[in-house]
Amino acid sequence: MPLTIRRPRAGHPRPFRSPEPEGSTVAQPLLEVEQLQAGYAEPVVGPISLQVHPGEVIGLAGPNGSGKSTVLSVLTGRAQRFGGRVHTRSGAGIACQSQAPYQGGELPLRGDELLALMGADPGILPEPLQPLLRRRIDRLSGGQRQSLLVWSVLGHPGGLVLLDEPTNNLDARGRQLLIEGLTRLDARRGALVISHDADFIRQVCHRVVTLEPGGRLQQTEAAA
Numbered sequence: 001m002p003l004t005i006r007r008p009r010a011g012h013p014r015p016f017r018s019p020e021p022e023g024s025t026v027a028q029p030l031l032e033v034e035q036l037q038a039g040y041a042e043p044v045v046g047p048i049s050l051q052v053h054p055g056e057v058i059g060l061a062g063p064n065g066s067g068k069s070t071v072l073s074v075l076t077g078r079a080q081r082f083g084g085r086v087h088t089r090s091g092a093g094i095a096c097q098s099q100a101p102y103q104g105g106e107l108p109l110r111g112d113e114l115l116a117l118m119g120a121d122p123g124i125l126p127e128p129l130q131p132l133l134r135r136r137i138d139r140l141s142g143g144q145r146q147s148l149l150v151w152s153v154l155g156h157p158g159g160l161v162l163l164d165e166p167t168n169n170l171d172a173r174g175r176q177l178l179i180e181g182l183t184r185l186d187a188r189r190g191a192l193v194i195s196h197d198a199d200f201i202r203q204v205c206h207r208v209v210t211l212e213p214g215g216r217l218q219q220t221e222a223a224a
């Protein structure tokens, strides 16, 4: 089946912020996925192609089971690449939030300890969430834990940010804080964001890549 790739529409509400100084060549992508086929014992997604440049937030949408998390899992080594090519910019570093969040484990950390382990500045956490820094992760509510984990990933120094359903369990305030955080993402960084929340995708993303059932790329378009 042919793939339809549409150019972004004009007038998108999220202006692209180029991190490159004037006169420089076009920025190398932080992530380049070309005709990727990926899965576990056998392929479950692809072939799909997408790019994330510095200054861009790219959405990855599609129905349950279409292979969105599998695309991210190739980058973290939890899924296999059966074909195509995945290239991350040398030295960029990857900050990844998976869909199954860290619950606290055997030796539960406090919020500030988690951020320290992630190399994240605690100041990244918006003021209303600062009290979470002094709380044990295993004693947080689902939404509080999700907020802390997502913000620890935003505070991680990696240039490529991968977020899998970051708004899960978040209330309206937590969701809005995250929208603001992603909108302010450092222009040298880029993000690939999986979400079923179409309004969130529309607000934070420059483009959205939509997988169809069965995992083929359906379309790439501006997120407005």
Ligand SMILES: Nc1ncnc2c1ncn2[C@@H]1O[C@H](COP(=O)(O)OP(=O)(O)OP(=O)(O)O)[C@@H](O)[C@H]1O
Pocket (backbone or CB within 6 Å): 040, 041, 044, 062, 063, 064, 065, 066, 067, 068, 069, 070, 071, 099
């Ligand atoms: N560890 C695994 N081993 C084998 N198959 C898997 C594994 N993880 C996922 N799958 C299968 O791969 C397919 C794609 O799953 P994936 O989690 O990537 O979809 P998704 O689009 O992220 O779905 P959702 O929206 O429900 O999170 C599904 O058929 C799923 O059953």
